[in-house]
Amino acid sequence: MSDPARRIFIAGANGATGRTLRRLHDGPHLVPHFRPQTAARDGAPEGAAVLDLGDRDALHAALADCTTVVQLIGTMRKRFASGDTYASSDIGTTRQLVEAARGTKVDHVVLLSSVGAGRPMGAYLQAKAEAERIVRECGIPWTIFRPSAFDGEGHRAPPGMGTLTRALGLAKYRPIPIESLASAIHRVACDRAPLEAVLEGDALWAVVDGA
Secondary structure, three states, X not given: OOOOOOOEEEEOOOOHHHHHHHHHHOOOOEEXXXXXXXHHHHOOOOOOEEOOOOOHHHHHHHOOOOOEEEEOOOOOHHHHHHOOOHHXXXXXXXXXXXXXXXXXXXXXXXXXXXXXXXXXXXXXXXXHHHHHHHHHOOOOOEEEEOOOOEEEOOEOOOOOHHHHHHHHXXXXXXXXXXXXXXXXXXXXXXXXOOOOEEEOOHHHHHHHHHO
């Protein structure tokens, strides 16, 4: 059950995690963000914020009645051909969101990152680590999720990965059903807790199990 006092802006609402979150927890407390070109192509639900994140004034206005920003935007190498990069998608949109949130009622930023961002190796994790740094230093209370591989919405963990990670006690690498991740993100956003917390491994699964 959502807290009616919380109003949650979802950046990346049309991605796998965003779609799942909206499907499981749809309601007037959610403000899904759609880019104008996406809305024109696929349509957008009632109450959506249809704008380019680069339009600072429009984004600031969209956040005026929100308490929470949930940042789910990220990219993959296969999208580079269409112009996406880690710098623009993972880092740039995070910076745009937190800069626009300043001076509004937003008092919580929830960031979807990735396992391994604490010790980044390679361009992907380095981008996630930089997005985390921006959130940590933005002056707004935050929560960071660092899941491992997703299961669902077209994502599949390698066969046997779940069994192996359980057997070896490697909780932070255990695959996570995307429904469980989406529900945990929703619960943290509604509860505004835990704050200043990086949810990885056992800490993540404790929140998932309580969602």
